[in-house]
Amino acid sequence: MGDNKNVNLPPGFRFRPTDEELVVHFLQRKASLLPYHPDIIPDLDLYPHDPWDLDGKALVEGKKWYYFSRRSQNRVTANGYWQSCGGDEQIMSSNGNKKIGVKKYYVFHIGEAPEGIKTDWIMQEFRFCDGANSSRSRRRDNSKIDWVICRVFEQNYDNDDDEDGMELSCLDEVFMSLDDYDDISFPN
Secondary structure (H helix, E strand, C coil), X not given: CCCCCCCCCCCCCCCCCCHHXXXXXXXXXXXXXXXXXXXCCCECCCCCCCHHHCCCCCEEECCEEXXXXXXXXXXXXXXXXXXXXXXXXXXXXXXXXXXXXXXXXXXXXXXXXXXXXXXXXXXXXXXXXXXXXXXXXXXXXXXXXXXXEEEEEECCCCCCCCCCCCXXXXXXXXXXXXXXXXXXXXXX
């Protein structure tokens, strides 16, 4: 975990932004043409790239790739396509009183639509709420507000990626592997 060669962060620091942080600290600043620090998420036209080709092109942290892209209806690559799954998920501010963005899920399929073969590759596309887009479009040129942030990862059902970043120590793993907790003796 954290073997990222694209980011020069001090030892022990990881890039694990929340959905709110991605929208507020990165996407909003990118769309507003404001500087953001650290400037580590690259711009990438997603759609010509298959998900397994993102290494070296997008910011990688662990087994997740991050990048900015222009919002597009064309989600076709050389070997497949991204298909939407489910509706939009609202992203609320941390105090819960304001909608700040929308998250949309896509699954990568190999082959041509609609007969493609579903893979374990997932893309989360973060964008502004429609209300936020319309207010921004009155203030700015539309070309500046069609940015999205994408988080791509391969869903692994055998080895769940712990979302909160908590890692188990060797001792924790030993205790979890024990079938019968009665065999454990605790000091008095």
